Amino acid sequence: MSTHDHRDEFTRSWGRDGPRVAAYVRRHVPSADIQDVVAETFLQAWRRWDDVPEPPIAWLIGAARKVVGNHRRAAGRRTALTDRLVLLSSAAAAADDAGVVAAERQEALRVLAALPDEQREALLLLAWDGLTTAEAAAVVGIRSGTLRVRAHRARQALERGAGDRPLHVRPPRAWP
Incomplete structure (x- = not known):
């Protein structure tokens, strides 16, 4: 080239x-x-x-x-739960048409931030960054099956954290 x-x-x-x-x-x-x-x-x-x-x-x-x-x-920075919550909250700044009540959004982000790092990373690479399972697994340096398990466990934890209410965590904008 x-x-x-x-x-x-x-x-x-x-x-x-x-x-x-x-x-x-x-x-x-x-x-x-x-x-x-x-x-x-x-x-x-x-x-x-x-x-x-x-x-x-x-x-x-x-x-x-x-x-x-x-x-x-x-x-020398160690990210605590509150630091992750602030970063996730700013990354998920609601769009005008998001239709998500602020309290629900904060609860969803709290549950997301409380996930173990590897589960949160797997879920966000798939859902937020729009990568395929194979691409996300390559990013993290693990097998696709392992990534699928981490994402599945993260989704289960989110569902448990939401109780009977669905969690609405959406990416900040759609990618072209």
């Missing part, structure tokens, strides 16, 4: 996949750090563009996951 083609495909990926990577990162780092983490993720992609598969979204989210981990370690 020529340098020009390389640059064009990378630029298309930035425009197409950048918002999805940013949405993933938004759930894991404070808003002031989102641009830095996304930039570092795409810098890594640029350096290894010939090794990045098509479509690149699963690879990019996997790389972002590692950058987030490095970012947390470098900052």
Whole structure:
């Protein structure tokens, strides 16, 4: 692939996949750090563009996951339940047409934030980031069957946490 083609495909990926990577990162780092983490993720992609598969979204989210981990370690930051709730709440800012009562939304986010990290991550990669089971499993570095089990357990926990009320946690916006 020529340098020009390389640059064009990378630029298309930035425009197409950048918002999805940013949405993933938004759930894991404070808003002031989102641009830095996304930039570092795409810098890594640029350096290894010939090794990045098509479509690149699963690879990019996997790389972002590692950058987030490095970012947390470098900052010495330990995310507690309340920190995760704040991040999830800001990432799930209700749209005008969401029709979700604020109290229900907060309860849904509380239950979601209380899930074990690996279950919450599996569920959000599938439901929020729109990845396939295989793509989500590749991001986390596990088998597809293991990811399916984690997502299933997360859904069960959400249903138990909701009691007889359905939980309505929707992504911040639809992806093109």
